[in-house]
Structure formats: structure tokens, C-alpha cells
Amino acid sequence: MLTLARRIVQELPPMANPSLRNKMQRIVMRSFADDLVDNNNKNKDIITKPEQEEKIYVKRAQQYESEELESLLDALDENEDKREIDFMATKPKQVFFTDEQKALMKDANQKIPFTYEREPGIYCFENSVRPLVTFPDPTLSRLDIWDEYEEYSLGWPVIRAPNPYDRMRQGLKWSPPDPRTYPYIQEFRNHYDILIVGGGVVGSCIANAYAEKYKNDDGWRIGVIEKDPTYRNCLSTQYLGCLRNQFSSPELIEAALYGADYLRLAGLSQSTPHNQEEQLGFFNVPNLKFQPHGNLTLAYEEHMDKLREAHQTQVLSGAQIALLSKNQLEKRFPWLNTNGIAGASIGLENEGWFDSWNFLQALVIRNKFLGVDYIHGEMMYGKKHAVFDIGDNQSRNFEAHIFIGETKHVYPIEYAMLIVAAGAQSGNIGRMLGIGSGRGVFYMDIPVEPAPTHIYTVKPTDPPGLNFPIVSDPSGLFVKRHSLDGQFQVGILPSNHPNEKLPDRTPEQFFEEEVRPILEY
Numbered sequence: 001m002l003t004l005a006r007r008i009v010q011e012l013p014p015m016a017n018p019s020l021r022n023k024m025q026r027i028v029m030r031s032f033a034d035d036l037v038d039n040n041n042k043n044k045d046i047i048t049k050p051e052q053e054e055k056i057y058v059k060r061a062q063q064y065e066s067e068e069l070e071s072l073l074d075a076l077d078e079n080e081d082k083r084e085i086d087f088m089a090t091k092p093k094q095v096f097f098t099d100e101q102k103a104l105m106k107d108a109n110q111k112i113p114f115t116y117e118r119e120p121g122i123y124c125f126e127n128s129v130r131p132l133v134t135f136p137d138p139t140l141s142r143l144d145i146w147d148e149y150e151e152y153s154l155g156w157p158v159i160r161a162p163n164p165y166d167r168m169r170q171g172l173k174w175s176p177p178d179p180r181t182y183p184y185i186q187e188f189r190n191h192y193d194i195l196i197v198g199g200g201v202v203g204s205c206i207a208n209a210y211a212e213k214y215k216n217d218d219g220w221r222i223g224v225i226e227k228d229p230t231y232r233n234c235l236s237t238q239y240l241g242c243l244r245n246q247f248s249s250p251e252l253i254e255a256a257l258y259g260a261d262y263l264r265l266a267g268l269s270q271s272t273p274h275n276q277e278e279q280l281g282f283f284n285v286p287n288l289k290f291q292p293h294g295n296l297t298l299a300y301e302e303h304m305d306k307l308r309e310a311h312q313t314q315v316l317s318g319a320q321i322a323l324l325s326k327n328q329l330e331k332r333f334p335w336l337n338t339n340g341i342a343g344a345s346i347g348l349e350n351e352g353w354f355d356s357w358n359f360l361q362a363l364v365i366r367n368k369f370l371g372v373d374y375i376h377g378e379m380m381y382g383k384k385h386a387v388f389d390i391g392d393n394q395s396r397n398f399e400a401h402i403f404i405g406e407t408k409h410v411y412p413i414e415y416a417m418l419i420v421a422a423g424a425q426s427g428n429i430g431r432m433l434g435i436g437s438g439r440g441v442f443y444m445d446i447p448v449e450p451a452p453t454h455i456y457t458v459k460p461t462d463p464p465g466l467n468f469p470i471v472s473d474p475s476g477l478f479v480k481r482h483s484l485d486g487q488f489q490v491g492i493l494p495s496n497h498p499n500e501k502l503p504d505r506t507p508e509q510f511f512e513e514e515v516r517p518i519l520e521y
Contacts, residue, residue: 091407095152095155095156097126097129097155101124104116105124106129113139113142114130114138114139118150122148122149122150123148124151124152125139125150125151127152127158127383127401132384132385132386133384133386134385134386135385135386153381156380156410158410158411159183159184160184161184170182186411188375188411189221189223189373190411192223192413193220193417194220194222194415195400195415195417195418195419196222196223196225197379197420198226199226199374200226200236200423202421204363204367205262206421207222207363207367207372208366208370210222211370211372217371221373222372222373223372223415226376229374231357231360234360234423237360239356240478241354241355242352242353242354242470242480243353244256244295244347244351245257245319245351246314246319246321247310248313249313250313250316250317257319257350263288263290266286267285270286270362271366283365284366286358286362293351293352293481294346294347295347295352296333296472297472298473298474299341299342300474303474304343311345319347323345324343324345329343329344346469351469376404377402379401379432380401381401382433383412384397397418398414399414400418401413420433420446424450424451426448427445427448430446453492453493453494454507454511455491457490458488459485459486460486463486463488466481475492477491477492477518477519478492478493491515
């Protein structure tokens, strides 16, 4: 066996794929090392010469073979170190292809379909300009082991698993590979049963519901993609975090009542236990700091009929909502100016606001405890398979391309089911997946678009007491108590008109011209 290993190292001619040479070296030397250990207790004699020659002692043979094996491994590691490339040393730049190159990428009648030969033997293809991908992929199936290819998504390089020879070579190493020189090893997988785009409160709640039902120990894999791990610009942490039952649709009212029960039991259901063998108690018990002061919805005279109709639906659905006249408003809330107000509705139960940051962190900790992977990246492209004989839809999304901002690389992740919970960007993610440009259920866009607004913190000279509900004015103004020292959050709800932008004014000018006049009225 040692003779064969020496011949592979010294006499094997160079080949087009050097990883095959390294693979053969590793297999031979690993097999020799395993045989050496196995025979240590079984056979007391190790034959290193033909049988007609004299046998040597076992100890001397083992020492000789170990030295030879160590020298071979050192030589191999030295050659591998020379060929290793630090992928993280220089971050790649976005590549823009010309129209002629894109035209070649649409041509299937060439040696490697849908590619552009940048250099002899090196083929490039851009996912965004390719047609629907059939299975198996004609590009990857036509590539030979000595051909190199470069895959891009929106101009950024895609990192895929290397060929089996390189993976075998890395698996035969004594130490695990370094992600800097072997970037295919990441903290997340390349396939998930359920993949969720958006790791805010909505996405984390969906992941929690699936993780509680489909256990990680049973083989289920759930992943959550979140581009902002700090949640600094997340709607879940920047908005009011209120619980409201005052809807006109029975489905929304039922969902709100379920949400109230979910928050009420969060201290039990979302607690993360310690290892009971080491320490009793719990690692994290959510404290949502729920403030049950309800929502006060004001209405003009022309809106009272709709308010009464919605109130009837709410009562029939089980929500505890009360209608108040103008006189009742003045008696119950003496600090409220009722000029022009004809009535209002207020929630008596299961309404108020809570600490959304604490709730979000409790969900993330619980999900990670259940085996959910949080991937810190941004979905930038969705790859589709061309599927026929399935009705009106002619494609199926099967792969999400995740852009990692730190490394400037794109990692493909395959999935069985994808759930879009990206907040204000859900409409853009849907269009990326072909929702709104297809047939059947893919005909309509996801009706969610980003709408800008401003939220201000004010402190009046004579603030109301602690029993202050969230006030919603017919003009779109909302007021919410922010702290115990008399601070309040105020703002104006965004308009329902799509693609409408805020006026070209600074936040200070917007407050003085739009918000303050309504507050002082």
C-alpha cells in the first residue's frame, strides 16, 4: 500500500483536474493508515517485503511506515497550500454583461448551452437573462470535469458546491476546511423544507408555528432569511406594536382574538428551557409588558354608519368593543377635544400595545432552540424550473439566491416551500418570484408596497394620565403613550394610494405643517 502511495505522489503524470490526483493520494494513504491501526492488534507481523525475504520486527516496521506516511502527508499539504486561494481577501465586484454576451447566454445551440465563453475552457452564465431552467439543467449537465464555469446572479458570483473530487479531497483532510479558502462551508444549509423570507415578527411567528409542529429531530429543516440581523430598520421594531380588534372583516377579528391569546400565553409557550441536568429554571421567559388600554377610534358624522356596522360585526365575532357618543367621550376623556367628532369605538378587552422588541427576541431565541436556522442575507433572485402539463402555470420556483453582504457572494438555497413575509418588500419579493406576471394564482401581485411615514416623540406640558388608549383620528393622526414620564408617539398613517411619496420636506417641516395643526385643533 505504501508503494502505491509513493507511486501516486511521484510517478502519476499531471492531469487536467488536479483534484483527482489529490483524491487518489488521500484514499490510498487513508486506507493504509486504517489498515495499520486495524492490524496492530490482529497481526503481530507486518510484511513489507515479499514472503521469500526475511521478515522484520513489527515495531521497526511501524516506525518506518509512520515516518514515510507523515512525509507524504506533509508534501501533499504543502502542495495544497500553494493552490489555496483566500476568497475573503478581495471582495468581488458586480459584473455587467454586454448585450452580445447576453445574446449568447440565450443560445442553446452551442457547446455549453446558455453560456458565454469568457476564456478558453471557462464558461459564464447569468441567471437573470436565462430562460426557464429545465431539469436536469442543460448547462451543468454538459460541463465536463475539466471545464470551469462561472455563475452569476444580477452580476454577483454564485457559490455552489464544488465537484465531487474536491469535496472528497476536503473530506479526507485531518482538520476541517477554513471558510476563507473553502467558502462552500457556511452556517446554513443548501436545502430547506420550509424557507421563510423575512425574520421579523410575522416571519418568526410562522417559523415558530412550523417548528413547534414539525420537529427538527424528525428531519424537518426550516430556514429564515433576514437581511438585517440587528432589526434596526425592521417594521416590527419601529412601528407601534399594538393589538387591535376593531376590524370590519370577521376573518381579521378572529385572527386578532387568536393573536391576543397567543400573546397572553407567550410567557409559557415561548420560554426557552435550560439543560435541566445542569441548571433548573428557564433561559428566557418573555415579558411583553402588555398595556391593556385599548384603541380609541374617532369618527365624523358621515362615518358613523360604517362604524356601527363594523361594531355589530365585531360583537358577533366575540370582540369586546363599546360604542361611545360625543357626550360619553367628553366625560370619559376630558382631555380630548371633540370638535367635529360624532362618536367613537373603544376596545374593552384584548386591545392595547406591547414591547415588540422583547416579543421578537423571544421568538428568535425559541426558534433557534427548536432548530430553525436564521440566515443573515438578502434574497435577490428566484430560480425557476420549467414544468409542463400542470395547468396554467408553466414554472415552479425551486431555488432562492441569497446575497451575503459581508462576502459579496451569492449562495443558492433550494426549498420545498417558500413563504414570503418580508413586510413592506413583500410585493418586490413576489415579483422576483414571478407573482404578478404569470397565470392563475400568479396573475395578481402581492398587494403590499412600502409607504413612507414619520413618527415623532413629543412631551406635552400637561399630559393626560396613564389610562390613555391609542387614539386614531379620522384624519389619519394617531397618538400613543410611549413612556411613564409623559412622552407620546404621534404620526400620520400613510396614504392608501400606491407609489405616493412624502412631500419634499424635512421631518421637522412635516411635523410643523401637517402633524402639529391636528394635535392643537
